[in-house]
Amino acid sequence: HATNHLLRNGPSRTVDLVSNFVSIVHDDSRWWYDGPTGGTRFNVTAGFTRDMTSGRADYGTWLAELRHYRQPIRRIVLATRTQAVGSFGEDAQRSYLGGPMRLRIDERRVISARRMVNTQVEARFPLLRQIVLAVPAPWMLPTLHGALFADAAWGWGEANIDRVADGGFAVYLGGGFYPQLRWNWVWRTNDFRTLTSKKPGTYFTLDFSY
Numbered sequence: 273h274a275t276n277h278l279l280r281n282g283p284s285r286t287v288d289l290v291s292n293f294v295s296i297v298h299d300d301s302r303w304w305y306d307g308p309t310g311g312t313r314f315n316v317t318a319g320f321t322r323d324m325t326s327g328r329a330d331y332g333t334w335l336a337e338l339r340h341y342r343q344p345i346r347r348i349v350l351a352t353r354t355q356a357v358g359s360f361g362e363d364a365q366r367s368y369l370g371g372p373m374r375l376r377i378d379e380r381r382v383i384s385a386r387r388m389v390n391t392q393v394e395a396r397f398p399l400l401r402q403i404v405l406a407v408p409a410p411w412m413l414p415t416l417h418g419a420l421f422a423d424a425a426w427g428w429g430e431a432n433i434d435r436v437a438d439g440g441f442a443v444y445l446g447g448g449f450y451p452q453l454r455w456n457w458v459w460r461t462n463d464f465r466t467l468t469s470k471k472p473g474t475y476f477t478l479d480f481s482y
Contacts, residue, residue, distance in 0.1 A: 277329055280363050287329045293319030301341060306415060307396065307448040307481050309349050313339040323363070331361035339482060349396045353482050358387035358429075366430065372477040375423050376438050376458045383436050385427030392482070394421040399443065414445045424464075437461050440472055447481050454479065 276284040294317070301311035315337045323329035337355040344350055355374075359365040369375065370382040374390050400416040424437040438461070444454035457472040 274329075279328060285326070285328070287326065288324040289321050289329060290324055291319055291321040293317055293333075301339070303448065305448055306417065306446075307349065308339075308341045308351065309343055310341050312341075313337075320361075327362075329363040331359055331363045331365055333357075333359050333365070347398055350393070351396065351482065352391070352393045354389070354391040356387075356389045360386075364429075369425055372456075372475075372479055373482070375425060375436065376421060376440060376442075376456055377436075377460055378458075378473060378475040383425050383427050383431065383433055385431035386429030388425060388427045388431075390423070390425040392421070392423045394419050396447075396481075417444050417447060418442070419444065433462060435462070435464060437464055451478050451480055 273286075273288050275286050277287045277289075278284050296316045297314070299311075299313045301308045301313050303309065315335070317336075318332070318334045320332045321330065335355070335357045337353070339351070339353045341349060341351050357367050359367065364386050366384045366386055367388050368381045368384045369388055369390055370380045371377040374392070375382055396417055396419050398415050399418045403413045403416075405411045405413055419442045420440075421442065422437070422439040424435070426435050427433065438458050440456060440458040442454050442456045444452040446452045454477045455474070456477065457474050459472050460468045462468060
């Protein structure tokens with residue numbers, strides 16, 4: 273039940289919506305304590321939302337995502353993720369994409385559209401291992417990791433912008449089954465040719481690695 277549901281053609285209505293989705297999932301990824309190190313994960317999902325009140329808020333949704341992990345060199349993990357999402361129908365919905373998970377940009381909503389593609393690549397490697405804090409009692413600190421990353425997104429269909437990308441580096445503690453304490457240095461581009469600033473943006477995040 274949705275009150276004041278805003279339709280694409282402007283008016284707001286109170287509607288009763290019923291959604292049905294089906295998914296195909298595959299996961300043969302291999303994990304170590306600080307995150308995935310190999311294998312592939314993918315998910316294909318499609319569904320339809322029916323407006324039981326008037327039929328004016330009907331729309332369909334589809335999503336496909338592929339993740340792949342490999343170690344080109346021992347201790348270095350190359351992680352990639354690509355996702356496509358779209359909506360169709362009389363009341364097709366916008367999708368919103370931003371940071372810190374899909375883009376390493378310190379904004380929650382960077383790009384929005386009815387159809388979007390997002391791709392990410394990140395190289396992860398240890399920087400400092402087996403550091404022991406001796407006071408007040410011996411305690412081994414988590415491994416400090418480094419990462420080099422690049423992200424990009426494209427939007428079609430009522431998009432606020434048609435593309436955006438970022439790249440940079442990060443250092444973090446944690447990962448895997450535990451949250452990352454992560455410091456990011458990021459350069460952004462809105463046209464894939466020129467940077468919005470020569471100075472990187474810096475920010476801290478508490479999140480999970482993909």
